[in-house]
Amino acid sequence: MDCAKTTPVSIQQLKKVCSTCSLRELCLPMGLSPEEIEQLDHLVYTRKRVKRGESLYRAGDPFTSLNAVRTGFFKSTVVLEDGRDQVTGFHMPGEIMGLDGIGTDRHTVSTIALEDSEVCIIPYSRLEELSHKVRSLQSQFHKMMSREIVRDQGVMMLLGTMRAEERLAAFLLNLSQRFGARGYSPTEFNLRMTREEIGSYLGLKLETISRTFSKFQEQGLITVRQKHVRIEDLKGLRRLLGREC
Amino acid sequence: MDCAKTTPVSIQQLKKVCSTCSLRELCLPMGLSPEEIEQLDHLVYTRKRVKRGESLYRAGDPFTSLNAVRTGFFKSTVVLEDGRDQVTGFHMPGEIMGLDGIGTDRHTVSTIALEDSEVCIIPYSRLEELSHKVRSLQSQFHKMMSREIVRDQGVMMLLGTMRAEERLAAFLLNLSQRFGARGYSPTEFNLRMTREEIGSYLGLKLETISRTFSKFQEQGLITVRQKHVRIEDLKGLRRLLGREC
DNA sequence: CGTTGCGTTGAATAAGGTCAAATAGAGTGG
């Protein structure tokens, strides 16, 4: 079931995995010069397909590599001893997964594909080696981890201080921004996750998500039909956030 | 008001700031060999006193250095546009503050001393330089950031799935564990933060914290009197967490 | 065409928030 296939990149691509990747402005190569990116081509030499519903790695698995989403969509989940679990993140093309494993050499979260996906495998030992040589890569990698920390703090903020409507508005705006950055429409997209997964991520129950979607629709803020969402009033959504109470 | 004093370490200490520090097993030097730690002595050459209520840095300040708590106690807070703020962490001796600033060269959180404190200043440019030379330091630093990410995910879990009692139990157990690791009693300590700060961190109101403390006391789990806490039944607190519902 | 998973909606309930009042300490200045 979880037997995602590993495929080496073909010969002609071998030298240009990152250099020619359209995601290079969003992914690990972000901010590096073309010459530096070429160095990455030796680092990232394998891709892996992961089918919808399959996991890339699971909590407890030994950590060996980071993974950049190339195509598709993933979720990360943490599991508590008593069985309760929570979605801690959604990952789109260009985003790096697996940073949680560096600290203990084992993954602490499970990562599951929400649609058929492909990832670039970044062997961690090689990344450390190369970032030791290429100064700007070291710096870039540190920034990436730092931004992950800041992102998580943003989610803590959301979970700690916001009401249901605010949380969902923040979630939609965040998706919108990320789709936009990838050249997709920032106002019309398909959700890859269920109401339950959204709820888990936002610390709410699926019924609350459903009700809040309906409410937003009544207010003319969005149009939802199943997984399809169109944002009709971006400013209105933003206003929901800015306001107190 | 925020004019915390910077004092270079005296000559005799200069060569042994980290090597002779009792916190070296908990702090940046963790896992490094004595020879490697000596290298750190050239990195950490300034300490800074921060009085209770003063901030070490504020959100928006340019990022220049990481700070290790040497003595005292800090909180980190994030502020939302509308003025709402949230405590995102408490920091004890040996813990590193400031990782949030690496990604954007500016701090995203404010850090405030909850009692008269002292920090070791770790200039970031030097840390990058040195971790470029000392391989194990690079590795150690990455692990430290990764653990911070995992910690934050734990808080997300807490905020997203736990009820008030569970949150406070988890909070007390976490403090207990950290005090214990520092050689203090894991069952008896003084809280440095107010009920409001605890509530902010746990996504609850101060009244809820107060009530839950009282409830724990009635159940014989703890004894609280103002800021003083004694854990009477460690297992009982743990049981609160393991159980569902 | 029934099954199955996902989503919507309503009604009742519980958890935590809000508001308010009383108390207790800690710190300050005389």
Add this chain to the structure above:
DNA sequence: CCACTCTATTTGACCTTATTCAACGCAACG
């Protein structure tokens, strides 16, 4: 050392929000 002030804390009463439980609709799929 004492009176005073200010802040933190506790507790009660009531209210709001989101959860729980339950029923039903819809769409995809074998």
